[in-house]
Amino acid sequence: MSKRILLVLLILFLCLPTKPVLAQGEQPPKPVYVVQSGDTLTSIALQFGVNPTDILNANNLPDGNQLYIGQNLFIPGLEGVSGILDTMPVAFGETLWSISQKYKTPVEILQKLNHITVPSELFAGYSLVIPLTETEPQTQFSQLALGQTNLEMSAALGLNPWLLALENDQSSPALTLPGSNLYHLFTPEATQTTAISPEIESISISPLPVIQGNTVVLRIKTKSPVHFEGTFVDHKLAFIPMENNEVAALQGIYAMKDPGLYPLQIKGTLENGAVIEFQQMIRIKTGVFPQDPPLIVPPETMDPAITQPENELVDNIVSTITETKYWDGTFVAPVDDPCIRSWYGDRRSYNGSDYIYFHTGLDYGVCKNLNIYAVAPGVVVYTGSLTVRGNMTVIDHGWGVYTAYLHQSEIKVSVGENVEAGQLIGLIGGTGRVNGPHLHLDVWVNGIQVDPEDWLARSYP
Numbered sequence: 482m483s484k485r486i487l488l489v490l491l492i493l494f495l496c497l498p499t500k501p502v503l504a505q506g507e508q509p510p511k512p513v514y515v516v517q518s519g520d521t522l523t524s525i526a527l528q529f530g531v532n533p534t535d536i537l538n539a540n541n542l543p544d545g546n547q548l549y550i551g552q553n554l555f556i557p558g559l560e561g562v563s564g565i566l567d568t569m570p571v572a573f574g575e576t577l578w579s580i581s582q583k584y585k586t587p588v589e590i591l592q593k594l595n596h597i598t599v600p601s602e603l604f605a606g607y608s609l610v611i612p613l614t615e616t617e618p619q620t621q622f623s624q625l626a627l628g629q630t631n632l633e634m635s636a637a638l639g640l641n642p643w644l645l646a647l648e649n650d651q652s653s654p655a656l657t658l659p660g661s662n663l664y665h666l667f668t669p670e671a672t673q674t675t676a677i678s679p680e681i682e683s684i685s686i687s688p689l690p691v692i693q694g695n696t697v698v699l700r701i702k703t704k705s706p707v708h709f710e711g712t713f714v715d716h717k718l719a720f721i722p723m724e725n726n727e728v729a730a731l732q733g734i735y736a737m738k739d740p741g742l743y744p745l746q747i748k749g750t751l752e753n754g755a756v757i758e759f760q761q762m763i764r765i766k767t768g769v770f771p772q773d774p775p776l777i778v779p780p781e782t783m784d785p786a787i788t789q790p791e792n793e794l795v796d797n798i799v800s801t802i803t804e805t806k807y808w809d810g811t812f813v814a815p816v817d818d819p820c821i822r823s824w825y826g827d828r829r830s831y832n833g834s835d836y837i838y839f840h841t842g843l844d845y846g847v848c849k850n851l852n853i854y855a856v857a858p859g860v861v862v863y864t865g866s867l868t869v870r871g872n873m874t875v876i877d878h879g880w881g882v883y884t885a886y887l888h889q890s891e892i893k894v895s896v897g898e899n900v901e902a903g904q905l906i907g908l909i910g911g912t913g914r915v916n917g918p919h920l921h922l923d924v925w926v927n928g929i930q931v932d933p934e935d936w937l938a939r940s941y942p
């Protein structure tokens with residue numbers, strides 16, 4: 482063996498890790514985090530507020546390039562925490578308290594793991610780190626001591642008295658008789674949404690996070706009829722009763738709404754007059770909207786003396802909430818050959834202005850023919866000629882959902898007429914503020930223009 486090979490072997494030997502390496506099949510100590518697609522050493526370190534070098538050292542890794550998806554990574558410096566660290570989005574209606582119950586993890590541990598100082602900071606959609614233990618959900622029976630109330634027992638067990646009453650088919654904690662057997666299930670289902678009120682069977686908001694231009698769907702199912710009202714951002718929600726004590730509200734999110742946390746407030750009134758109130762922050766995230774090339778249009782079409790009354794007229798038309806839902810399923814394309822020329826949300830500059838405008842709908846160019854079709858069943862509520870929008874038709878689809886068809890050369894329907902999805906309603910033209918003939922399609926949801934492509938792709942609610 483030459484001296485050179487010996488030297489290489491010696492260097493290799495010296496480079497071997499000096500700390501003991503985990504044997505094959507041996508599990509690292511807890512807590513561990515399972516590396517997910519898209520994770521980096523930096524993102525993991527940031528998530529747990531741990532120094533990246535400490536993670537490398539604790540796992541005998543030379544550098545962050547050694548991470549692989551599915552790897553069990555020991556996270557150091559989290560005293561008192563064990564199990565597998567998982568992340569989950571916080572659902573609407575969940576609080577730190579309800580999550581603590583659901584996963585049998587003290588609130589303090591959740592706060593520590595997630596650097597939450599104020600529990601009310603927890604917004605729906607928040608990616609929360611949770612330590613999962615391997616123990617199965619279990620049912621526990623406890624007998625109320627003589628003279629002990631549900632409230633006292635709940636306090637002793639660290640449980641929600643309302644939840645305990647609900648699980649035991651009692652409408653109120655006050656009705657639980659001393660000496661009765663109470664059981665409680667530590668299952669996710671049992672604790673999902675009851676932090677708000679046992680009257681609420683389920684509550685959901687989607688999508689989360691909410692993105693500018695989205696249509697947000699809020700659904701609440703209750704045990705008995707409840708009248709709901711509420712606000713999101715600064716908009717009054719339009720709750721519509723559905724079957725089986727369920728209500729839904731659709732709300733459009735303004736395409737240029739400042740990203741951030743906004744309160745969603747709900748108030749429900751039961752038939753007996755009791756009131757359920759709930760508020761949670763919802764995050765609105767910025768969408769990906771490119772800037773269109775600067776546009777030059779006739780100056781009178783930008784004159785507030787003309788645009789303002791025109792906007793008010795349209796705002797007024799689309800502000801009525803019709804309780805009948807005319808549409809069903811996804812919307813159909815408004816033209817035969819859907820060649821889209823300009824997308825929703827694009828930021829716009831007119832006649833040298835800053836990019837303070839956005840494109841409120843979808844533009845279809847002239848491709849196969851000039852036909853314009855209704856995208857869904859509804860009732861025609863407006864036809865007319867306007868300076869900016871040109872010849873326009875507005876269809877009411879119910880529930881605060883409207884579609885508008887702009888710049889037509891010919892309108893083929895009249896106000897009050899019922900239309901079907903795919904019915905010919907007009908012809909593509911170049912009337913109003915345009916740079917050439919096209920159809921501009923707007924979709925309004927409770928007073929806000931949203932991305933029509935969402936409605937062409939999926940079925941609401």
Ligand SMILES: [Zn+2]
Pocket residue numbers: 823840841842843844920921922
């Ligand atoms: Zn347009």
